[in-house]
Amino acid sequence: MRREWLYAWLMLLPALVVLATFMHVPAIKTVIASFYSTPHGLRPSRFIGLANYQRMIADPVFWQAMRNNLIYAVIFVPLSMAMALVMALLVQGRIVGRAFLRMAFFTPTVLPLIAVANIWIFFYTPGFGLIAQIRDLFGLPALNLLGTGTTALYAVAAVAVWKEAGFFIIFYLAALQTIPPSLVEAAQLEGASRWQIFRRVTLPLIMPTTLFISVNAVIDAVRLIDHIFQMTNGGPNNATNLLFYYIYRVGFQFWDTSYAATLTVVMIVILSLLALGQIVLVDRRVHYK
Amino acid sequence: MECYYPARMNDAALPASDTASPQGQRPAPGISLRGLAKTFAAQTAVQDVSAEIAAGELTVLLGPSGCGKSTLLRMIAGFEAPTAGEIYLAEAPIAALPPSRRDIAMVFQSYALFPHLTVAENITFGLSVRRTGKAETADRLDRVARLMGLETLLQRKPAQLSGGQQQRVALARAVISERPVCLMDEPLSNLDAKLRAEMRVEIRALQRRLGLTMVYVTHDQVEAMTMADRIVLMNAGRVEQAGTPEQIYAEPATTFAARFIGSPPMNLVPAEALGLPGAAVAGLRPEDIHIAAEGVPARIVSAEYLGADLLVTLAIGAAQVILRQPARTGLPAGPEVRLAWVPDALRLFDATTGHAIGRSPAV
Ligand SMILES: Nc1ncnc2c1ncn2[C@@H]1O[C@H](COP(=O)(O)OP(=O)(O)OP(=O)(O)O)[C@@H](O)[C@H]1O
Ligand SMILES: [Mg+2]
Numbered sequence: 001m002r003r004e005w006l007y008a009w010l011m012l013l014p015a016l017v018v019l020a021t022f023m024h025v026p027a028i029k030t031v032i033a034s035f036y037s038t039p040h041g042l043r044p045s046r047f048i049g050l051a052n053y054q055r056m057i058a059d060p061v062f063w064q065a066m067r068n069n070l071i072y073a074v075i076f077v078p079l080s081m082a083m084a085l086v087m088a089l090l091v092q093g094r095i096v097g098r099a100f101l102r103m104a105f106f107t108p109t110v111l112p113l114i115a116v117a118n119i120w121i122f123f124y125t126p127g128f129g130l131i132a133q134i135r136d137l138f139g140l141p142a143l144n145l146l147g148t149g150t151t152a153l154y155a156v157a158a159v160a161v162w163k164e165a166g167f168f169i170i171f172y173l174a175a176l177q178t179i180p181p182s183l184v185e186a187a188q189l190e191g192a193s194r195w196q197i198f199r200r201v202t203l204p205l206i207m208p209t210t211l212f213i214s215v216n217a218v219i220d221a222v223r224l225i226d227h228i229f230q231m232t233n234g235g236p237n238n239a240t241n242l243l244f245y246y247i248y249r250v251g252f253q254f255w256d257t258s259y260a261a262t263l264t265v266v267m268i269v270i271l272s273l274l275a276l277g278q279i280v281l282v283d284r285r286v287h288y289k
Numbered sequence: 290m291e292c293y294y295p296a297r298m299n300d301a302a303l304p305a306s307d308t309a310s311p312q313g314q315r316p317a318p319g320i321s322l323r324g325l326a327k328t329f330a331a332q333t334a335v336q337d338v339s340a341e342i343a344a345g346e347l348t349v350l351l352g353p354s355g356c357g358k359s360t361l362l363r364m365i366a367g368f369e370a371p372t373a374g375e376i377y378l379a380e381a382p383i384a385a386l387p388p389s390r391r392d393i394a395m396v397f398q399s400y401a402l403f404p405h406l407t408v409a410e411n412i413t414f415g416l417s418v419r420r421t422g423k424a425e426t427a428d429r430l431d432r433v434a435r436l437m438g439l440e441t442l443l444q445r446k447p448a449q450l451s452g453g454q455q456q457r458v459a460l461a462r463a464v465i466s467e468r469p470v471c472l473m474d475e476p477l478s479n480l481d482a483k484l485r486a487e488m489r490v491e492i493r494a495l496q497r498r499l500g501l502t503m504v505y506v507t508h509d510q511v512e513a514m515t516m517a518d519r520i521v522l523m524n525a526g527r528v529e530q531a532g533t534p535e536q537i538y539a540e541p542a543t544t545f546a547a548r549f550i551g552s553p554p555m556n557l558v559p560a561e562a563l564g565l566p567g568a569a570v571a572g573l574r575p576e577d578i579h580i581a582a583e584g585v586p587a588r589i590v591s592a593e594y595l596g597a598d599l600l601v602t603l604a605i606g607a608a609q610v611i612l613r614q615p616a617r618t619g620l621p622a623g624p625e626v627r628l629a630w631v632p633d634a635l636r637l638f639d640a641t642t643g644h645a646i647g648r649s650p651a652v
Pocket of ligand 2: 360
């Protein structure tokens with residue numbers, strides 16, 4: 001009995017060492033750092049309690065980033081998931097050019113987000129970008145989507161949706177493949193319409209996958225910021241400043257590492273609570289096979 | 290766990306309203322298949338099948354694996370479009386109609402129960418899709434649940450049911466639709482032998498009681514013989530023979546039919562081995578041969594004891610035959626014996642085409 005435990009721990013050890021070195025220890029260090037001041041030249045770091053957290057609550061840019069991120073997530077999560085599901089439903093059936101469509105949908109996933117950003121800059125650029133040219137064609141006034149405070153956030157959210165929907169398709173395709181065709185036939189025989197089959201058979205059966213994707217999408221809504229560097233740098237006037245991007249700025253441009261650690265702790269707590277909430281909430285309504 | 294009562298469907302204790310089922314008001318139509326064919330990209334699954342499925346009867350589609358039974362059934366249900374031919378339901382062509390408009394119920398081999406719905410929701414799925422009223426739905430569910438003995442299982446999920454119970458739910462879903470035609474594709478193949486025997490009786494009783502026109506696919510000849518009003522025997526996408534179980538057993542139209550039905554199957558030996566003239570193939574059922582004082586000389590090779598019966602394998606020259614006799618009759622001492630047979634029971638087949646000689650190829 002004791003020997004088995006020993007073996008089990010020995011087996012787990014390599015993974016544990018790697019995880020601890022690169023995840024657990026830094027995570028704990030981050031939490032500790034958030035209670036200390038940032039060292040400056042001759043002034044070493046010292047314990048300051050919750051001062052960093054108080055500063056955060058009073059920081060208008062933090063709240064703007066939070067608000068931006070909320071809007072970003074509210075656009076990104078449902079839209080990327082819905083698009084993935086619709087496209088998966090489209091390419092699962094027997095239609096002409098299925099292989100081509102699948103590839104086309106999947107391509108954005110293969111590209112790095114930085115490259116995707118460059119493609120979309122071409123779409124958005126005022127004057128000669130694709131959207132500008134189309135607007136021009138219809139005689140509409142010029143529009144600087146990325147440079148205008150009211151539209152920039154939506155413009156960068158669209159890029160993230162375009163990038164991730166192609167990735168989520170794969171999970172939905174796999175889930176759709178596990179539904180036995182006879183279930184759909186049984187429903188057809190009963191006179192169920194396509195919408196009824198989707199609502200009452202397909203959708204409930206892919207719920208576990210939907211839960212999995214939604215957890216991932218929420219994490220992505222916080223994580224996907226690469227294109228901000230390329231497209232807006234958080235501007236104009238913090239309109240596209242997202243939480244994670246703000247952490248980067250504070251940590252690696254202002255070198256205020258303690259404050260960055262504080263923001264990181266808050267971000268991780270929010271993400272954990274969201275994931276937990278999703279799983280608890282949805283789990284009750286998900287049918288696992 | 291639950292017990293199974295094969296006699297439940299005939300239960301006299303059920304209220305009279307159950308017996309006067311709505312199927313009784315709507316006479317079940319017959320189905321007529323005319324020149325049906327189905328070719329998939331690489332292969333022909335069904336070719337030129339014509340058959341009559343009589344109203345209110347249980348017709349079994351029987352044949353070896355891959356002979357096109359499922360494909361034929363799926364064409365009747367509307368899940369496959371025939372490459373050629375037409376299907377008539379009560380004289381109306383239906384081959385162009387979608388499955389839901391054919392007024393046909395089906396029980397799938399895998400049952401096709403919705404895993405996320407309860408038994409009650411599974412059974413009433415069709416009613417709710419067709420927006421049947423709450424009161425009527427409850428009423429019909431109640432009646433069907435009692436008929437199938439599912440009253441206590443209505444709130445369970447399919448995963449919490451035994452194979453036999455799942456089978457009952459699948460049947461209940463077909464019955465509640467009150468459609469007069471019911472198709473079944475190997476509905477018992479996932480059950481163990483004992484349950485299979487019980488469900489056979491149940492399904493047959495249900496079909497009789499509701500007056501359903503039923504098309505039942507199986508590759509199990511015992512199922513076919515015990516349940517069928519008529520058997521359509523298929524081989525390699527064609528109808529080999531159609532008729533009552535008795536007809537097919539007694540008058541196999543081809544050597545294939547002779548070998549497929551009966552256990553052990555009909556003995557087929559060259560006619561000259563039995564001392565008969567001509568180049569035909571002679572067929573004799575094992576129970577029609579007996580050891581006698583006079584007759585064709587043969588040698589006992591082995592004997593298999595089955596309790597009531599004894600299966601004796603004998604060599605007649607190069608040919609082998611099996612005979613069945615009551616076990617208590619016993620065997621003679623030596624291996625050398627003489628064989629005689631009931632003259633009426635002898636069947637002759639053309640050696641090249643395999644068709645029965647002196648009878649029409651398909652009854
Ligand atoms: N969708 C399909 N595409 C291509 N070939 C098919 C398809 N469905 C069936 N076939 C072929 O058609 C033939 C008949 O198949 P079918 O399923 O009707 O046989 P079956 O008599 O039901 O056999 P079993 O007893 O094993 O179920 C088989 O050779 C099979 O490979
Ligand atoms: Mg089959």
